[in-house]
Ligand SMILES: Nc1ncnc2c1ncn2[C@@H]1O[C@H](COP(=O)(O)OP(=O)(O)OP(=O)(O)O)[C@@H](O)[C@H]1O
């Protein structure tokens with residue numbers, strides 16, 4: 085039986101088991117409710133219950149469902165390592181005494197054999213035996229899991245049944261379980277973020293072991309490619325990130341110079357002047373602009389805008405690189421216009437009509453009202469929107485990859501090619517890399533910088549917004 | 558407000574429906590029902606020294622008419638109060654007087670309103686100087702999100718009323734003084750106007766309105782968001798302002814109308830039912846509807 089391609093689990097499959105649990109849980113709900121109603125009927129009617137009958141139902145359902153589901157998850161996460169350990173323990177001594185990596189390889193073969201895949205080595209009796217053992221254990225584990233889950237669910241149900249009485253504060257219990265669930269959900273997001281931050285931090289620390297942090301932050305030359313040469317690892321690649329920061333800033337600046345005025349004026353027109361029909365058409369159109377994938381903007385920038393700028397520059401006698409910061413910045417600016425305009429439009433609309441009436445009733449013209457009253461009142465929100473747009477511009481990758489080039493020039497001339505932090509992260513990681521070469525690790529360091537920078541930007545945005553709030557509310 | 562008398566009040570050309578049996582039980586109610594909106598306004602619509610003359614003013618919101626054929630003179634340096642049940646068109650009429658209805662897309666005004674003999678609905682008229690002459694204070698205080706000083710200085714600045722900083726300071730100071738607010742805020746003119754209490758904010762709005770030296774100040778329920786003490790302050794203020802300004806005030810408080818105004822206009826379902834000296838309206842109203850309203854039978 086060892087070679088037949090089979091599933092790894094036995095007993096009921098996970099989905100059937102879950103279905104069964106759902107059924108038990110639902111039954112639990114109805115039983116709990118019935119029990120509560122019955123108890124109430126015996127003494128003083130529904131009003132003698134502490135909570136609504138439905139809460140007692142939920143209480144029973146929770147007892148029936150949650151312990152069993154938790155158990156299944158726990159089982160699932162431990163199963164394969166426990167089973168593998170057990171198989172290894174029973175291997176012949178001469179295999180067990182091999183180095184860990186060889187044992188791992190052997191176990192891989194065993195697992196492949198069980199799964200019916202091709203194995204790397206020839207089929208020895210040891211492998212066959214271990215495979216049989218593994219399969220037996222897996223089968224056993226599957227049944228154990230099924231029986232345990234069903235038992236837990238049944239036990240929970242019985243327990244809940246016995247706990248239910250009119251004084252039981254079922255609603256409070258149910259609500260605290262729900263609260264716990266909500267907390268668990270929110271911590272998932274938090275832990276993921278924390279996890280990412282830490283892994284980036286650790287990898288960056290490894291990078292800074294081979295390249296000093298000062299060189300990375302203040303070095304003026306960026307050419308990580310040299311470092312690939314095996315005899316010069318880490319020592320001769322230039323990892324000065326200043327040209328990348330400068331390129332990022334330059335492009336973000338150009339983008340904001342395009343997006344901020346156009347976006348804001350669009351927003352002011354839409355919110356204050358546009359007839360309702362125009363607004364109802366224009367706003368969705370702008371939002372479509374926001375929905376265009378950035379890669380489309382990217383080839384628009386590379387294939388249309390960049391050659392155009394180059395042609396224009398040449399006709400003026402300027403030398404323009406075929407991939408220029410200007411092209412990337414312009415297109416990125418267009419990409420974030422809807423960002424700016426849509427956010428600002430919402431903010432401007434949220435300024436109370438009373439504010440406008442107050443100014444108009446003093447004899448202010450429409451434009452005075454907009455400039456001097458509505459706009460200042462909306463400023464906090466607008467600033468927040470602009471800073472969000474900046475962090476969007478800094479994090480944007482596709483357009484710059486395609487239109488800004490890869491050359492790490494340290495320049496303030498928008499007509500030259502520059503490169504950005506995100507572009508370099510991409511190029512560092514594309515293709516086959518040694519995983520712990522400084523070149524690969526540099527991507528983490530760049531990511532860390534990007535992260536710190538965006539974080540700082542958001543913090544500043546919050547501060548600014550708060551300061552204006554205090555002033556204007 | 559009781560719904561029934563309101564909804565049953567109808568124009569003369571429509572025959573009144575026979576009272577429904579279950580309502581006929583109340584004598585007061587069937588009496589109120591017999592009172593109808595008159596064809597012409599009761600009382601004296603003219604004033605010997607008018608600053609504003611309204612003739613045949615009708616206001617429509619889309620197809621719906623909110624104000625019907627109002628004829629009314631507003632006397633110079635007087636306080637005129639406008640009272641009436643909710644939704645009877647007081648605010649709508651008030652907003653006609655400085656063309657604030659222009660800001661509502663669907664609003665349409667017909668008839669003539671003359672300010673010192675000039676029709677403000679004349680197409681040649683520019684609303685900007687008009688609104689500088691006819692200021693407005695709203696129900697909810699709406700100071701700008703600026704400093705106290707800048708709130709008051711806003712109007713003079715946009716109209717170029719002060720030739721230098723000294724003059725502007727002086728305007729701000731006297732306006733705050735007149736609004737009875739100077740004492741409370743003179744040490745913190747640079748702080749946001751929105752940081753004041755509700756009553757102070759409303760007086761700030763009044764100061765802001767008088768800083769442009771208007772001839773007329775329109776007030777739409779200026780005290781409805783205020784406590785009795787703040788209300789009393791504003792009523793005193795209105796009484797003093799009368800010396801230099803003409804004031805039209807919409808109010809739901811009959812006591813307030815009696816205390817601050819010289820003339821009172823009673824609106825009902827968009828019609829100006831009765832207008833006259835405040836004393837006369839409150840002691841001896843001519844029209845049944847007016848009497849019902851001021852005696853508190855409805856509204
Ligand atoms: N912007 C508007 N659009 C459409 N209809 C309106 C508008 N403003 C007011 N109306 C209608 O016009 C009528 C008069 O309203 P108005 O606000 O003038 O009443 P009011 O006497 O000031 O009432 P209140 O005492 O409650 O303030 C009401 O029927 C109202 O529904």
Ligand SMILES: [Mg+2]
Pocket residue numbers: 647648649777
């Ligand atoms: Mg009103």
